[in-house]
Amino acid sequence: MFSPRSRRGDQLLFLSIMILVVAAFCLLFYALVLEAGNLIDLPNLRIGFFNFCLWNETAGSLQCYTFPELATLGVPWAGLALARVCVYGALVFTLFVSQALLLARCNSNQGEWHLAVRFLVVASTLLASGLGLFLSFTWKWVSLSLLGPGCLALGLAQALLILLLMATIVFPQKGEDTGLSKLESC
Numbered sequence: 001m002f003s004p005r006s007r008r009g010d011q012l013l014f015l016s017i018m019i020l021v022v023a024a025f026c027l028l029f030y031a032l033v034l035e036a037g038n039l040i041d042l043p044n045l046r047i048g049f050f051n052f053c054l055w056n057e058t059a060g061s062l063q064c065y066t067f068p069e070l071a072t073l074g075v076p077w078a079g080l081a082l083a084r085v086c087v088y089g090a091l092v093f094t095l096f097v098s099q100a101l102l103l104a105r106c107n108s109n110q111g112e113w114h115l116a117v118r119f120l121v122v123a124s125t126l127l128a129s130g131l132g133l134f135l136s137f138t139w140k141w142v143s144l145s146l147l148g149p150g151c152l153a154l155g156l157a158q159a160l161l162i163l164l165l166m167a168t169i170v171f172p173q174k175g176e177d178t179g180l181s182k183l184e185s186c
Helices: 007-034 067-073 079-108 111-139 149-170
Strands: 038-042 045-048 052-056 062-063
Touching: 007 079, 007 149, 045 062, 062 149, 067 079, 079 111, 079 149, 111 149
Parallel strands: none
Antiparallel strands: 038 045, 045 052, 052 062
């Protein structure tokens, strides 16, 4: 028999969803801003969304490549730019998720809850697409053992976005029948 969730259960569920949103945003912020998008950051190799540096044996130091030089290495500049837009767009859409969820909770509006679900779908798709594009273009220089904390943070953020998507679909916001004023429902 289905029993309706209590008010306390709804509050705890919403709080846990918001904690997951904040955790996903913090992981994305760490990987893309604090780590500067670097998936590999070693003394002899630095590969990221804005850095592509390989060890130069003759100079004895890292040599960083720009777009015209990347094309000679087989990395298309348009694909790399698209990967950047996708991954950094996921960061922005994850920020919008928290705002839409708060609005849905305060207004008891299912339409705003569905907007948050759509933002989660877009953020998750953008992150997976951008990371997949980037890794497919740079795979000959990347191995799993070289991937750093930035890549781990992006992978964990993707897992959290998928978990959030499932949670917001399975446990939707209740409708207008709470009987509380708008200030009490927040």
